[in-house]
Amino acid sequence: MAQDPFEEFQQRLLNTQDEARDEAVKKRHERGGRTARENLDDLVEGASINEFGQHAVAAQRSRREIEELQRQTAGDGVITAIGPVNGSLFNESVAKTALIINDYTVLAGTQGYFHHRKIDRLLGLAGQQQLPVIMYTEGGGGRPGDTDVLISGGGLNVPTFHRWCALTGKVPRIAVNHGFCFAGNAALFGAADLRIATQGSYIGMAGPAMIEGGGLGRYKPTEIGPTSVHSKNGVIDIVVPDEAEATIKARQALAFCQGPTADFEFSEQSALRSALPSNRRMAYDPVKILERVFDKNSFIALRSHYGRSIVSGLARIDGTPFAVLANDCRHLGGAIDAEGASKATDLYRLAERWKLPVVSFVDTPGFMVGPDSEAIGAPRYMSEMFTAGATLSQPIVAIFLRRGYGLGAMAMTGGSFEIPVYAASWPTGEFGPMGLEGAVHLGYKQELAELPEGPERDAHFEELLAKLYERGKATEAASFLELDSVIDPVDTRSVISRALPGC
Numbered sequence: 001m002a003q004d005p006f007e008e009f010q011q012r013l014l015n016t017q018d019e020a021r022d023e024a025v026k027k028r029h030e031r032g033g034r035t036a037r038e039n040l041d042d043l044v045e046g047a048s049i050n051e052f053g054q055h056a057v058a059a060q061r062s063r064r065e066i067e068e069l070q071r072q073t074a075g076d077g078v079i080t081a082i083g084p085v086n087g088s089l090f091n092e093s094v095a096k097t098a099l100i101i102n103d104y105t106v107l108a109g110t111q112g113y114f115h116h117r118k119i120d121r122l123l124g125l126a127g128q129q130q131l132p133v134i135m136y137t138e139g140g141g142g143r144p145g146d147t148d149v150l151i152s153g154g155g156l157n158v159p160t161f162h163r164w165c166a167l168t169g170k171v172p173r174i175a176v177n178h179g180f181c182f183a184g185n186a187a188l189f190g191a192a193d194l195r196i197a198t199q200g201s202y203i204g205m206a207g208p209a210m211i212e213g214g215g216l217g218r219y220k221p222t223e224i225g226p227t228s229v230h231s232k233n234g235v236i237d238i239v240v241p242d243e244a245e246a247t248i249k250a251r252q253a254l255a256f257c258q259g260p261t262a263d264f265e266f267s268e269q270s271a272l273r274s275a276l277p278s279n280r281r282m283a284y285d286p287v288k289i290l291e292r293v294f295d296k297n298s299f300i301a302l303r304s305h306y307g308r309s310i311v312s313g314l315a316r317i318d319g320t321p322f323a324v325l326a327n328d329c330r331h332l333g334g335a336i337d338a339e340g341a342s343k344a345t346d347l348y349r350l351a352e353r354w355k356l357p358v359v360s361f362v363d364t365p366g367f368m369v370g371p372d373s374e375a376i377g378a379p380r381y382m383s384e385m386f387t388a389g390a391t392l393s394q395p396i397v398a399i400f401l402r403r404g405y406g407l408g409a410m411a412m413t414g415g416s417f418e419i420p421v422y423a424a425s426w427p428t429g430e431f432g433p434m435g436l437e438g439a440v441h442l443g444y445k446q447e448l449a450e451l452p453e454g455p456e457r458d459a460h461f462e463e464l465l466a467k468l469y470e471r472g473k474a475t476e477a478a479s480f481l482e483l484d485s486v487i488d489p490v491d492t493r494s495v496i497s498r499a500l501p502g503c
Contacts, residue, residue, distance in 0.1 A: 016054050016074040024105040032200065033178060034243045036079050036103035039136055042247045043099065049083030053118040058107060059146035076114040077106040077139070080122040085134065086251055090258045097254065098126040100135040104179055109139025111184050112146045116160050123163040132172040132257055134250050135164075135192065140207055141183025160184075165191050169353045172257040176250050178243045180221050182207035193353055194253050194302075196238045196246050201227045203235065234306040234343065252300060256314045256321040257354045264295040264319045272489035276402060276428050283333075286311055286326045286361060289401070293492050295319065307343030309336055309368075314356070317493050320500070323351035323394075325412060326361035329402075336408045337368035338381040344411070345381070348388035358396045359496055360413060360420075366406030382411065389414035397499045399492060400425035400474065400483070405432055417482055422499035424485045426492075429474030431482060437465065 014020045018035050028035055034042075040049070057066070058073035084095035100119055102109040126133050161184070167173055168191075175192035181203040189195060189203060197203065204225035212218050230236045238253070240246045255261065275289050290299050294315035301313040311326040325347055327334040336344070351358045367373075367382050389396075389411060398413040398420040409431075413420050451457040470476070474486045487495055 012055055012070060015070045020071070021074070021105065028105050032242070033104070035105060036101040036136070039176075039243055039247060040079055040081065040099060040101050042244065043085060043101075043134065043250065044083040045087065047084045047087050049081040049099070051079065051081040052121055053080055053114065056114040056118060058143075059113040059148035062147045073106055075103060075106065076112050076118065077103050077109050078115050078118055079103060080118045082122070082125065082131065085132075086255050086258060089255060089261055094258050096129075096131055098122050098131045098133040100133065102136050102139045102185065104138045107143060107145075108180070109185065110141060110143035111139065111160075112143040113149045115143070116158055119160050120163055123160070123167065126171055127163070127167055130171055132174070132254055133167065134174045134176065134254065135188060136176045136178075137181050137185045137189040138177055138179045139182070139185040140180060141185055141210075161187055161191070164188055168193070172254065172354055174250050174253055176243075176246045177201045177203060178246060180207070182221075182224070183210065186225070190235065193350060194237050195235065196240060196249050196253070197227055197230065197236045198240055198242055198246055199227050200242075201225075201230075201236075203227075203230055231303075231305045234303055234339070234346075237302045238300065239304075249300070253314065256316075256356065260321065261316065261319040264298070264316060266295050266317075266493065267292045269293075269490045269493060272492060275489065276426075280402065280428070280430070283330045285330065286328050286363070286401075290315065290324060290326060290361065293317070293496075294322075294324075299324070302347070303343055307337070307339035307341075309334060309364075310340035310343045312343055312347040317359075317497055320497065321356055322496075323347055323354070323356040323358045324361075325358065327364040327412065329363055332368055334364045334403065335366060335368040336364055336382070336385075336411065337373060338376045338378050341367070341378075341381040341385040341411070345385045345388040348385070348392050348414075351394050352388075352392050355394060357394050357500055358392070358414075360396060360398050362398060362400045362404050362409055362412045363402040364405065364408045364412060365403055366408035367411075382407070385411045386415045389419065395421040395499070395501060397421060397496050398423040399496070400429040400431075402426075402428050403430055404477075405430075420484075420499075421501065422485075422495065423483050424487045424495055425474040425478065425483050426489050427474055427486055429477065429483075429486070430469060430472050431474070431477040432468065432472040 018025050018037050025035055056076040057069035058076050079101040081099045083099060085097040087095040100122055173193045175189045176196045177189050178198040178201055181189055183206055186203050186205050202221055202225050208219050208221055227239055231239050238249050240249055277284055294317055298316040299313055308331040309328055311328050313324045315322055315324050325344055396414045410416055417423055451460055477483050478486050
């Protein structure tokens with residue numbers, strides 16, 4: 001007797017759920033991970049979704065029984081759906097998001113024929129409907145075992161990678177990874193606008209088998225692209241301990257693209273008046289200033305361990321989202337090196353893609369110079385920072401905390417001090433074509449050399465330095481209209497808010 005169609009449907013549906021896959025779920029939990037459906041449910045906070053291709057199985061019917069494929073290859077290793085992210089903060093149309101969750105419990109999350117078709121379908125819809133995309137990328141890359149599809153040549157007529165990258169600048173794209181992410185999966189991760197990874201991630205453009213097959217040696221999966229490496233080379237934007245925190249960060253990051261929020265708190269601003277050391281040569285932590293200026297708990301730092309002379313991130317003021325740049329004088333004295341310039345360039349580009357205004361907190365002696373800097377490509381990376389600023393259509397607000405010197409300071413403001421919609425300095429600001437100490441050494445080299453080494457020369461140096469400082473301090477620069485204003489640090493939040501067009 002034929003099985004009742006409704007009963008068959010219910011069984012097929014059950015086969016795709018965690019409840020029917022006890023062994024796979026148990027193994028996943030024992031390894032400290034969550035299932036794809038657990039991540040999906042957390043991402044949409046339990047809301048309803050429309051799933052695509054739920055009944056797909058691996059293209060292996062010619063060598064495996066259909067019942068086995070249903071049990072062991074549910075969804076062909078990926079869940080694709082459209083549903084609300086941050087539905088409690090934004091209306092349905094704004095919260096609507098394309099969701100791609102690779103399932104490592106199914107054939108190690110490898111990319112098979114229907115796996116790719118499901119992703120292609122969703123990316124197509126994301127483009128048509130202008131939906132942001134969140135993709136969980138865990139998986140072992142391409143799958144050679146799909147026998148139901150005749151593939152000639154290299155089997156490279158796969159549109160997934162082109163479709164994913166073609167969405168750049170059209171919709172926000174966030175990638176999340178935990179565990180092994182190799183080959184095609186790594187290509188998708190690396191091409192996202194924003195990349196979030198757990199401490200337990202291993203991300204490489206090839207897995208162990210491909211590396212060994214290429215004659216490059218034998219490696220364990222855990223030796224290939226660990227987070228400890230990729231957090232320092234700029235591949236990973238946000239590092240988190242586990243998938244739960246990764247999902248929280250994905251929701252928070254997407255919210256910056258979804259718009260202003262109504263609920264916010266901020267810290268007492270009077271402490272900003274004493275935020276900088278009284279000694280202008282002493283370093284300080286700029287993140288503490290950012291966290292006080294912006295709404296409480298809104299600042300998310302990007303690439304904290306890469307390009308450390310630059311701080312970049314996302315934050316809010318009165319609920320309004322911003323992209324954020326700041327110099328960090330604790331590293332290279334705040335000089336912008338090649339890595340820092342690359343990091344700033346990417347922040348400008350992210351702001352352009354996500355339509356975010358930029359607020360730049362400037363305290364830099366300029367670009368890092370010297371033979372070592374040139375050897376790692378300084379002219380290219382530093383010039384790209386100017387290009388990214390020049391092609392940015394979003395407004396920039398510049399807040400000068402202390403030093404605004406040379407080309408580096410100009411690059412921090414989009415390429416010129418005239419580019420920001422408002423350029424304001426704290427009273428501690430100081431300005432010039434190069435750092436004051438360097439200017440004294442260079443401009444008064446002969447005069448200093450004529451004095452004997454020791455207290456007399458040192459005293460004359462300090463005297464010349466003081467004169468240059470008086471000439472370049474914020475109030476003087478503002479009097480020559482190099483800046484729009486000198487402000488009380490307490491007013492920084494309101495100054496930024498009022499500077500935005502339409503406010």
